[in-house]
Amino acid sequence: MKKTRLTQLLGIEYPIIQGGMVWVSDWRLAAAVSNAGGLGQIGSGSMMWDQIRENIRKVREGTSKPWGLNIPMMRPDFEDIARIGLEEGARIFTTSAGNPMKAGPLLKRSDTVIIHVVPSVKGAKKAEEAGFHAIVCEGYEAGGHNGMDENCTISLVPQVVDAVTIPVAAAGGIADGRGILAALALGADGVQMGTRFVATVECPAHENFKQKLVEAVDTGTLITGRKMNMLRSLRNEFTLRMAEAERKGASVEELLSIIGEENDRAEMGMVRGDVQEGVLEAGQSAGLVHEIPSVAELFKKLDAEYERALAGLM
Amino acid sequence: MKKTRLTQLLGIEYPIIQGGMVWVSDWRLAAAVSNAGGLGQIGSGSMMWDQIRENIRKVREGTSKPWGLNIPMMRPDFEDIARIGLEEGARIFTTSAGNPMKAGPLLKRSDTVIIHVVPSVKGAKKAEEAGFHAIVCEGYEAGGHNGMDENCTISLVPQVVDAVTIPVAAAGGIADGRGILAALALGADGVQMGTRFVATVECPAHENFKQKLVEAVDTGTLITGRKMNMLRSLRNEFTLRMAEAERKGASVEELLSIIGEENDRAEMGMVRGDVQEGVLEAGQSAGLVHEIPSVAELFKKLDAEYERALAGLM
Numbered sequence: 001m002k003k004t005r006l007t008q009l010l011g012i013e014y015p016i017i018q019g020g021m022v023w024v025s026d027w028r029l030a031a032a033v034s035n036a037g038g039l040g041q042i043g044s045g046s047m048m049w050d051q052i053r054e055n056i057r058k059v060r061e062g063t064s065k066p067w068g069l070n071i072p073m074m075r076p077d078f079e080d081i082a083r084i085g086l087e088e089g090a091r092i093f094t095t096s097a098g099n100p101m102k103a104g105p106l107l108k109r110s111d112t113v114i115i116h117v118v119p120s121v122k123g124a125k126k127a128e129e130a131g132f133h134a135i136v137c138e139g140y141e142a143g144g145h146n147g148m149d150e151n152c153t154i155s156l157v158p159q160v161v162d163a164v165t166i167p168v169a170a171a172g173g174i175a176d177g178r179g180i181l182a183a184l185a186l187g188a189d190g191v192q193m194g195t196r197f198v199a200t201v202e203c204p205a206h207e208n209f210k211q212k213l214v215e216a217v218d219t220g221t222l223i224t225g226r227k228m229n230m231l232r233s234l235r236n237e238f239t240l241r242m243a244e245a246e247r248k249g250a251s252v253e254e255l256l257s258i259i260g261e262e263n264d265r266a267e268m269g270m271v272r273g274d275v276q277e278g279v280l281e282a283g284q285s286a287g288l289v290h291e292i293p294s295v296a297e298l299f300k301k302l303d304a305e306y307e308r309a310l311a312g313l314m
Numbered sequence: 315m316k317k318t319r320l321t322q323l324l325g326i327e328y329p330i331i332q333g334g335m336v337w338v339s340d341w342r343l344a345a346a347v348s349n350a351g352g353l354g355q356i357g358s359g360s361m362m363w364d365q366i367r368e369n370i371r372k373v374r375e376g377t378s379k380p381w382g383l384n385i386p387m388m389r390p391d392f393e394d395i396a397r398i399g400l401e402e403g404a405r406i407f408t409t410s411a412g413n414p415m416k417a418g419p420l421l422k423r424s425d426t427v428i429i430h431v432v433p434s435v436k437g438a439k440k441a442e443e444a445g446f447h448a449i450v451c452e453g454y455e456a457g458g459h460n461g462m463d464e465n466c467t468i469s470l471v472p473q474v475v476d477a478v479t480i481p482v483a484a485a486g487g488i489a490d491g492r493g494i495l496a497a498l499a500l501g502a503d504g505v506q507m508g509t510r511f512v513a514t515v516e517c518p519a520h521e522n523f524k525q526k527l528v529e530a531v532d533t534g535t536l537i538t539g540r541k542m543n544m545l546r547s548l549r550n551e552f553t554l555r556m557a558e559a560e561r562k563g564a565s566v567e568e569l570l571s572i573i574g575e576e577n578d579r580a581e582m583g584m585v586r587g588d589v590q591e592g593v594l595e596a597g598q599s600a601g602l603v604h605e606i607p608s609v610a611e612l613f614k615k616l617d618a619e620y621e622r623a624l625a626g627l628m
Binding site for chain 2: 150287
């Protein structure tokens with residue numbers, strides 16, 4: 001696989017970042033990805049402060065290679081998470097779902113690398129202006145929360161590449177070596193993948209969730225919450241119930257009553273394994289996931305697929 | 315640019331099909347694209363029978379190279395259009411927005427090449443089963459009517475490539491040489507582009523529409539009509555009014571009253587040039603369109619961009 005400005009910036013072998021997914025991105029997955037030559041990430045979104053400290057301490061034992069900490073800025077305590085990260089020795093940060101002008105000054109130091117996740121050209125320019133070193137440019141295909149503008153990866157990436165001078169990693173819809181090569185063809189310096197990494201041996205996601213990813217076809221995901229908090233996840237009984245109510249014009253109050261008292265439907269699905277009543281955050285690339293390899297095996301596979309696709313272009 | 319199974323099947327130089335867009339795909343554009351080495355197409359969607367005959371007669375005078383006729387199966391008279399096409403000497407057909415099992419038997423002869431446009435893996439398999447020679451696999455990014463499943467190009471294309479043995483052209487979100495290379499990296503044998511061809515000298519679209527495409531940014535399009543007939547077009551006063559009503563839960567009757575008595579909002583925008591009250595069908599790739607070249611200039615540009623992107627992968 002090609003060395004790029006992103007591999008150079010991060011000190012990694014492959015231009016592949018593991019997304020800092022909520023609930024399922026612990027130190028084990030991060031260490032496995034970093035050891036395999038990508039950038040593993042701890043996803044702090046679902047973690048209490050002591051869990052963040054613990055995960056950072058463990059990932060530092062688990063790998064001597066670079067790793068990152070993802071901080072979703074929708075967390076009201078994101079400044080505290082940034083402080084904890086820096087205290088515990090995190091030096092690569094990705095921030096998402098928020099204003100890069102707030103995150104940049106907090107995290108930028110001579111010894112840190114900071115990357116912001118954006119869904120648009122405007123967001124990318126703002127992140128560059130805020131001093132970020134690189135951008136993850138995430139399309140509508142991606143799992144979890146995504147941009148209201150619904151910009152899709154294949155046309156968004158080249159526009160972002162044209163708009164900024166810093167390296168760009170493409171995210172959304174990518175799960176194999178062909179997708180990685182396509183991202184580089186579009187002018188990106190690498191990719192970020194989330195869904196693909198959930199279906200690995202080392203990921204702490206519930207086995208039922210992993211199995212659902214393997215079973216998912218091209219039409220396996222849907223968007224819910226256009227009125228509240230837009231989210232892509234696998235079709236199941238709960239999300240189809242939500243989508244049906246939305247189609248009928250349900251109010252936010254009605255939707256909240258469908259969600260009910262269950263504290264966190266994502267934790268229910270992704271960690272506890274209730275694949276019908278929980279939320280299983282996943283991107284459209286789920287349709288490309290057909291097995292649950294170890295992270296090391298996955299990297300070998302991605303590399304082979306990439307080289308085969310490249311040879312196919314000659 | 316690479317020769318592929320698609321260039322071989324169609325007898326063309328570049329693996330590029332011009333989409334048979336409603337209102338703006340006449341014989342002039344088709345002849346220009348075919349003469350430049352792609353597959354030009356007459357879009358019959360908006361044409362009366364005599365116009366179809368006239369356009370076919372003229373395209374045959376305008377080029378000696380292969381060209382195609384697109385038949386949207388939502389037209390109740392699509393069987394008549396197929397008959398007229400065959401009578402007048404069309405030998406390459408693309409069919410869209412309908413059941414390939416109905417279109418295949420109608421158009422397949424020893425001297426025809428037939429291609430079906432699909433938004434999903436299921437549709438692709440069905441088209442192959444119906445005897446089609448190739449598939450255009452169109453993502454949610456594309457302009458005009460698109461699939462309810464919202465499958466995006468970068469993850470849909472490799473899934474379709476894996477599901478069928480016939481050649482696949484990727485469509486949706488592609489407007490430059492980087493996108494064409496990305497499509498081939500994903501395993502496609504070529505691309506279909508629509509929006510990019512509207513902003514050319516030879517396209518009969520109104521100059522105001524072409525100018526709006528040049529001005530469009532990444533967030534320049536939106537989806538309307540999820541309840542009726544889903545369509546991607548440029549944001550303007552009319553489509554934003556529709557979107558706002560939909561957001562508020564407007565009924566189909568209320569939406570029809572917003573559309574009003576204007577017979578065809580697409581013709582109003584795309585042909586008559588009312589860029590605020592008409593509908594300007596366009597895909598997300600509008601954000602990649604920055605100029606209005608001749609078709610011959612465009613092919614030179616696409617080829618140069620492709621070769622530059624390919625060199626960048628080395």
